[in-house]
Amino acid sequence: MSIATVRAGSNIAFIKYWGVADETLxxxxxxxxxxxxxxxxxxxxxxxxxxxxxxxxxxxxxxxxQSPARSQRLTRHLDILRGLAGVMWRAWVTSRNNFPTASGIxxxxxxxxxxxxxxxxxxxxxxxxxxxxxxxxRSSGSASRSLFGGFVEWEKGSSDADSVAVPLxxxxxxxxxxxVAVVSxxxxxxxxxxxxxxxxxxxxxxxxxxxxxxWLEEVRGAxxxxxxxxxxxxxxxxxxxxxxxxxxxxxxxxxxxxxxxEILQAVRRWRQGDGLAVYFTIDAGPNVHLICAAESxxxxxxxxxxxxxxxxxxxxxPGPGPQLLDEHLI
Amino acid sequence: MSIATVRAGSNIAFIKYWGVADETLxxxxxxxxxxxxxxxxxxxxxxxxxxxxxxxxxxxxxxxxQSPARSQRLTRHLDILRGLAGVMWRAWVTSRNNFPTASGIxxxxxxxxxxxxxxxxxxxxxxxxxxxxxxxxRSSGSASRSLFGGFVEWEKGSSDADSVAVPLxxxxxxxxxxxVAVVSxxxxxxxxxxxxxxxxxxxxxxxxxxxxxxWLEEVRGAxxxxxxxxxxxxxxxxxxxxxxxxxxxxxxxxxxxxxxxEILQAVRRWRQGDGLAVYFTIDAGPNVHLICAAESxxxxxxxxxxxxxxxxxxxxxPGPGPQLLDEHLI
Numbered sequence: 286m287s288i289a290t291v292r293a294g295s296n297i298a299f300i301k302y303w304g305v306a307d308e309t310l311x312x313x314x315x316x317x318x319x320x321x322x323x324x325x326x327x328x329x330x331x332x333x334x335x336x337x338x339x340x341x342x343x344x345x346x347x348x349x350x351q352s353p354a355r356s357q358r359l360t361r362h363l364d365i366l367r368g369l370a371g372v373m374w375r376a377w378v379t380s381r382n383n384f385p386t387a388s389g390i391x392x393x394x395x396x397x398x399x400x401x402x403x404x405x406x407x408x409x410x411x412x413x414x415x416x417x418x419x420x421x422x423r424s425s426g427s428a429s430r431s432l433f434g435g436f437v438e439w440e441k442g443s444s445d446a447d448s449v450a451v452p453l454x455x456x457x458x459x460x461x462x463x464x465v466a467v468v469s470x471x472x473x474x475x476x477x478x479x480x481x482x483x484x485x486x487x488x489x490x491x492x493x494x495x496x497x498x499x500w501l502e503e504v505r506g507a508x509x510x511x512x513x514x515x516x517x518x519x520x521x522x523x524x525x526x527x528x529x530x531x532x533x534x535x536x537x538x539x540x541x542x543x544x545x546x547e548i549l550q551a552v553r554r555w556r557q558g559d560g561l562a563v564y565f566t567i568d569a570g571p572n573v574h575l576i577c578a579a580e581s582x583x584x585x586x587x588x589x590x591x592x593x594x595x596x597x598x599x600x601x602x603p604g605p606g607p608q609l610l611d612e613h614l615i
Numbered sequence: 616m617s618i619a620t621v622r623a624g625s626n627i628a629f630i631k632y633w634g635v636a637d638e639t640l641x642x643x644x645x646x647x648x649x650x651x652x653x654x655x656x657x658x659x660x661x662x663x664x665x666x667x668x669x670x671x672x673x674x675x676x677x678x679x680x681q682s683p684a685r686s687q688r689l690t691r692h693l694d695i696l697r698g699l700a701g702v703m704w705r706a707w708v709t710s711r712n713n714f715p716t717a718s719g720i721x722x723x724x725x726x727x728x729x730x731x732x733x734x735x736x737x738x739x740x741x742x743x744x745x746x747x748x749x750x751x752x753r754s755s756g757s758a759s760r761s762l763f764g765g766f767v768e769w770e771k772g773s774s775d776a777d778s779v780a781v782p783l784x785x786x787x788x789x790x791x792x793x794x795v796a797v798v799s800x801x802x803x804x805x806x807x808x809x810x811x812x813x814x815x816x817x818x819x820x821x822x823x824x825x826x827x828x829x830w831l832e833e834v835r836g837a838x839x840x841x842x843x844x845x846x847x848x849x850x851x852x853x854x855x856x857x858x859x860x861x862x863x864x865x866x867x868x869x870x871x872x873x874x875x876x877e878i879l880q881a882v883r884r885w886r887q888g889d890g891l892a893v894y895f896t897i898d899a900g901p902n903v904h905l906i907c908a909a910e911s912x913x914x915x916x917x918x919x920x921x922x923x924x925x926x927x928x929x930x931x932x933p934g935p936g937p938q939l940l941d942e943h944l945i
Contacts, residue, residue, distance in 0.1 A: 488826035488852075489819045489859055496818035522818075522863055529819055529859030533852055542880065543873035543924070550872065594873070 287333040287374075289406035290613045293398035293431050294322045294604040295390050297463045297574050299504050299520045299566065300497060301527045302426050302439065304484030311426045312448045314484070315497045318438045318504050319430045322463060323456065323604025325390045329380040329399035330614040331407045339375035346380050362397065362424040363404060370408040379614040384599055389465050389572025393477075397424040398431035402607045414606065418449040426481070434605035436508050438501070456603035459511045462582040464575040465599040466589050468544030477569035483534040493526045513578050517564030520576065524566040531569070542571040544594030549573065551592055561585065617663040617704075619736035620943045623728035623761050624652045624934040625720050627793045627896065627904050629834050629850045630827060631857045632756050632769065634814030641756045642778045644814070645827045648768045648834050649760045652793060653786065653934025655720045659710040659729035660944040661737045669705035676710050692727065692754040693734060700738040709944040714929055719795050719902025723807075727754040728761035732937045744936065748779040756811070764935035766838050768831070786933035789841045792912040794905040795929040796919050798874030807899040813864040823856045843908050847894030850906065854896040861899070872901040874924030879903065881922055891915065 296319035304314040342363055344356040351359075363376055378400065384390045401421040405412055412420070414432045422429035423445075430437045433452040436459070442448035484490050500519050507516035531538040548565065552575060555561040563577040563585050577585050582600065589598050626649040634644040672693055674686040681689075693706055708730065714720045731751040735742055742750070744762045752759035752769075759779060760767045765786040772778035814820050830849050837846035861868040878895065882905060885891040893907040893915050907915050912930060919928050 487822075489822040489856065492817075492819040492822040521867065522865075525859075525862040525867065526819065529855075529863060532855045533859060535852075537851065537855065539876075539879060539883065541876050543877045546869075546871050546876050547873045549869060553869065 287335055287407050288330065288613055288615070289403045290328065290330040290610040291399045291403035291406065291607050292326050292328045292610055293395045293402065293607040294434070295325045295327070295384075295392065295395035296321045296427065296430050296437065297566065297576075298427065298430075298568070299516065300501050300523050301568075303481065303527045303530060304490060304494075305426070305481045306441070308482060310445050310448065311422050312443065313426055313439070313441045314494050316438055316441050316501050317430070318436070318453070318501060319427070320436055320461060320463065321431055321434050321456065321604050321606065322390070322601040324601035325384045325395065325599065326604070327380055327382050327392060327395035327399045328610065328614060329378065329396065329403050331400065331403040332377040332613070332615050333372070333374040333407055334376065335374055337374070339377070342375050342378065344378045344380070347382060347386070358424060359400065362400060365420065365423055366401075366404045366408060366410070370410055372408070376404070377615055381614060385467070387570070388467050388599060389568060389570050389574065390599065391427050391568060393425040394427040394431045397421050397428035398607055400424070401428070402432075402609070406609060415449050419445055422448060432606060435603055438505070453505065453508060456605055459508060459603065460579040461603060462577055462579055463601045464577070464582065464585055464589060465601075466548050466573045466575065466592070466595045467597045467599065468542055468548065468571050468573070468594050480531065480538055480569055483536070483538065484530055487530040487534040489526075489529050489533050493530055497523070513562050513564070513576075517562070517576065520566045521564055528567060540567075540570050545571045545573060547592055547594045548589070551588070555588060617665055617737050618660065618943055618945070619733045620658065620660040620940040621729045621733035621736065621937050622656050622658045622940055623725045623732065623937040624764070625655045625657070625714075625722065625725035626651045626757065626760050626767065627906075628757065628760075628898070629846065629896065630831050630853050631898075633811065633857045633860060634820060634824075635756070635811045636771070638812060640775050640778065641752050642773065643756055643769070643771045644824050646768055646771050646831050647760070648766070648783070648831060649757070650766055650791060650793065651761055651764050651786065651934050651936065652720070652931040654931035655714045655725065655929065656934070657710055657712050657722060657725035657729045658940065658944060659708065659726065659733050661730065661733040662707040662943070662945050663702070663704045663737055664706065665704055667704070669707070672705050672708065674708045674710070677712060677716070688754060689730065692730060695750065695753055696731075696734045696738060696740070700740055702738070706734070707945055711944060715797070717900070718797050718929060719898060719900050719904065720929065721757050721898060723755040724757040724761045727751050727758035728937055730754070731758070732762075732939070736939060745779050749775055752778060762936060765933055768835070783835065783838060786935055789838060789933065790909040791933060792907055792909055793931045794907070794912065794915055794919060795931075796878050796903045796905065796922070797926045797929065798872055798878065798901050798903070798924050810861065810868055810899055813866070813868065814860055817860040817864040819856075819859050819863050823860055827853070843892050843894070843906075847892070847906065850896045851894055858897060870897075870900050875901045875903060877922055877924045878919070881918070885918060
């Protein structure tokens, strides 16, 4: 059987991945730490065409056949899998996100994690999650972290073999919530894959990279102790530091919109004025992720939904690693 | 006669002053460059009470008598002048800004420049503008630059005597416009004087300070050649770098509001989409200064006024240094 279907969760980074040391292998400038998401996932079926009838890979995303240009990253990734298996087969790939595109949830993380696991399973390649993490990294850095559930660190390493994610704690360790406040449906003009190459043009990059070791340690300790007040300040600092690098690169990447600031200011007001234990982080886009303990989530959701510029709120718990499913999308 | 009235223009920094090397003397971590403003100024009358009847300094700002707490910075500055003149006299000080408080125009720059010049003149202290610049610096760093008209550089120096502003070009050199888009009337929670002390807590400070030398050179060259397209990118970069330092200091200073981002995104759209030669800079607050050549100002003003979050627009030309007036406010 040359078909397999895998569901993989996206992840939200507490310490971000921004900037590459090796752009071919996607080896990052620093470690990063994330939480894999239970409720924001991609389900992907890969069916290899052993007959040779297919001339190109076919990629259907959320029910829409993708153009060759939009399939290029997928095909490059499948080329790596074909190389490993020693085959020339083309593939039918059907993929479905349970969250909207450009919602501030990294669809490339869950998408390339699911593609990697499904593609290898369908080829009969037997690989452990660490090896799969290295493979997923080649297509999208943050996908390497979605190979494990719960709380995950991607060790930057220095080669294809050792730049891989490692699990810190399972999803049951800490009942956190990620509330994504979607402020804009616009697609971003520059994918984060392009932005990584610009990081080195920022005069502020070195400052972040020099300090990120201490922040990683702080986040590990906060997760170990399930301490939201220790986790929160450092995730806000690192998100602001990453956006500082983005804004000051050449060309300047200004991902924020007015709604972004409405939420950032509101979070600080709720925390400092009302004692609500909620903190923010922001990926490469205008939307804001609010991180809090499960018991604070209903109050945070109510307040967030009342803000003028919040279009919708997507809530997720910590989730498992990739799972092989019995039913296929094709 | 122990009374004098002086009008001094505020200034808008193209390369910012943020962070102090010596907090008592207000010696900055880097040079800064600004344009003195013709149309945003403070007029201040200082009358020294030679009779000894006054027990404290009296400070009336925009028609309102200020509390002792709000007069403290003024009194500390007058103490320096009293020391120089060898007198114990208290002063009546009446001051009026022709622009609203918390409008994004630095009232401490024009205010302390006018106070310094008027206070010294009324005491009969004869000092050249360089010496007055050093004196003004003691109360408010950016006030040192308002001692000269036109385009001005504050050389950081290393002592009270040599940390002074120097004129680069007079106001007639380049007919630029500063359009201040006021997005919020709220007073900021932290004065910039307090923020300067926090700069060193930012992991990104060193990156800005390391690179600012090249940016200063670029700005000097752009002013010399009256080249808005050379000036613009570097003033945007430095403003974003300064706010990066602010956001990542401990505690984090997030001066921006939703309206700030509406304007930043609009400026880039107008420039990249429509070829309008306008660039932004931002001081320690939510309002945005748009810099353009005189001929572009009407179009920029029309567009700016149409933005939802812009409450008002204040426009200024390059202006002269402090001027002694014949009529007094008292």
